[in-house]
Amino acid sequence: MQPTAVARYHPRDMNKALVLTLLLATSAFTFAQTATSKEVDAVYPAAHELYLDIHQSPELSSHETQTASKLAERLRGLGYEVTEHVGGTGIVAILKNGNGPTVMLRTELDALPVEEKTGLPYASKVHATDDAGHDVPVAHACGHDLHMAAILGTATIMAQSKNSWHGTLMLIGQPAEETVVGARAMMADGLYTRFPKPDYALALHVTNELPAGIIGIVPGILTTAADSLRVTIYGKGGHGAAPHTAIDPIVIAARTIVTLQTIVSREVKPGEMAVVTVGYIRAGTKNNIIPNEAEFGLTVRTYNPQVRKQVLAAIDRIVKAEAMAGGVTREPLIEHYESTDSVYNDPALAERLRPALEAALGKQNVETTAPITFSEDFGYFVGAGTASLFMRLGGADPAKLAEAQKTGVTLPSNHSSYFAPDVEPSLRGAIEAEVAVLRDLLNGKPSGLTQR
Numbered sequence: 001m002q003p004t005a006v007a008r009y010h011p012r013d014m015n016k017a018l019v020l021t022l023l024l025a026t027s028a029f030t031f032a033q034t035a036t037s038k039e040v041d042a043v044y045p046a047a048h049e050l051y052l053d054i055h056q057s058p059e060l061s062s063h064e065t066q067t068a069s070k071l072a073e074r075l076r077g078l079g080y081e082v083t084e085h086v087g088g089t090g091i092v093a094i095l096k097n098g099n100g101p102t103v104m105l106r107t108e109l110d111a112l113p114v115e116e117k118t119g120l121p122y123a124s125k126v127h128a129t130d131d132a133g134h135d136v137p138v139a140h141a142c143g144h145d146l147h148m149a150a151i152l153g154t155a156t157i158m159a160q161s162k163n164s165w166h167g168t169l170m171l172i173g174q175p176a177e178e179t180v181v182g183a184r185a186m187m188a189d190g191l192y193t194r195f196p197k198p199d200y201a202l203a204l205h206v207t208n209e210l211p212a213g214i215i216g217i218v219p220g221i222l223t224t225a226a227d228s229l230r231v232t233i234y235g236k237g238g239h240g241a242a243p244h245t246a247i248d249p250i251v252i253a254a255r256t257i258v259t260l261q262t263i264v265s266r267e268v269k270p271g272e273m274a275v276v277t278v279g280y281i282r283a284g285t286k287n288n289i290i291p292n293e294a295e296f297g298l299t300v301r302t303y304n305p306q307v308r309k310q311v312l313a314a315i316d317r318i319v320k321a322e323a324m325a326g327g328v329t330r331e332p333l334i335e336h337y338e339s340t341d342s343v344y345n346d347p348a349l350a351e352r353l354r355p356a357l358e359a360a361l362g363k364q365n366v367e368t369t370a371p372i373t374f375s376e377d378f379g380y381f382v383g384a385g386t387a388s389l390f391m392r393l394g395g396a397d398p399a400k401l402a403e404a405q406k407t408g409v410t411l412p413s414n415h416s417s418y419f420a421p422d423v424e425p426s427l428r429g430a431i432e433a434e435v436a437v438l439r440d441l442l443n444g445k446p447s448g449l450t451q452r
């Protein structure tokens, strides 16, 4: 399957008379596809070059200094007004083009502490020191390099076709998505006060679950809210042979963990999505010593904000009550150390933009897909007055994906050492989709009706 083959076709030597004839003879729908593809052809080499460069020089969350400056420099060269160091290493690039709405398009900047094992000639060999002082391999295993390359291609087309839209285009490079702190840091640094507050916020993310170049739309809730919690139970240490002189935090922790499993099964309404997972438990040093403390860590995933509140309150209640039942003299410590809201796609906006995407990519290349259980901090950009659409972008080689579906052996997911999107069709699809939705929202003429 070649999902974007139709959308990409264009005769390079098409002269103006022929363009005019075609324009008159065919529907705007057909013309829009061809013209956008031609525009993508023109910007593709520079976008691909940036992809290869950034792929081979990945940087960890909150340390994306070189990455940010590479993107900033290119956007500045296109005529965007670029501000660096927003919320740490974040960048904001503004292109004003008369009256009209403000539309924000976001890319992430960060890579992951993952060793790339794709075997690709441009595989990352980078190592860096993480925040804990450890030497770690670094790779763009989530595909944020592809998002940056796409935004460069999109930025170029938009800057060169200012007669196809009007309003304010706001491109942002967000740091630290993987640690879910970057979006909040940019907001706290005045993203919507120092710069225009967008009417619309857009983003996309590459996935191996869809064929390369396909756009997946999820109307409504897209990702889960995620909460990371650390619980410390304070007991009273002693000799393993004299439990009556101690308060055993291991037994209390074990009981607590079992009771926590009843939140989803007994308290949350059936059909509502909620996950409560205890991912680790740590206590003790030796078989005949009762330790002073026990610690365990949880991840909580929910879609519905009310359910999220309910689950977190239940965890708090159960942890405290089980500790009290165990006779502790000090209340347990419950730390919420990482959290992010779910990402919500405005269903009306998704439906409004679907025709523009279908016109640009071909109807068969735009799918409605199910929500995903991953989490994302893009939700912090969305709120009163800012509607959003976060698209899924297919990144899988169609033949490999078809084989995976046949054998049941799934392709490497984002964050895997082996994650490697099929670059050209994914990158082209991303640029086509971004330009299509931007032109639609920026009250432009149909995609492609530019001066080219």
Ligand SMILES: [Zn+2]
Pocket: 142, 178, 414, 415
């Ligand atoms: Zn990721």
Ligand SMILES: [Zn+2]
Pocket: 108, 142, 143, 144, 177, 205, 414
């Ligand atoms: Zn990601």
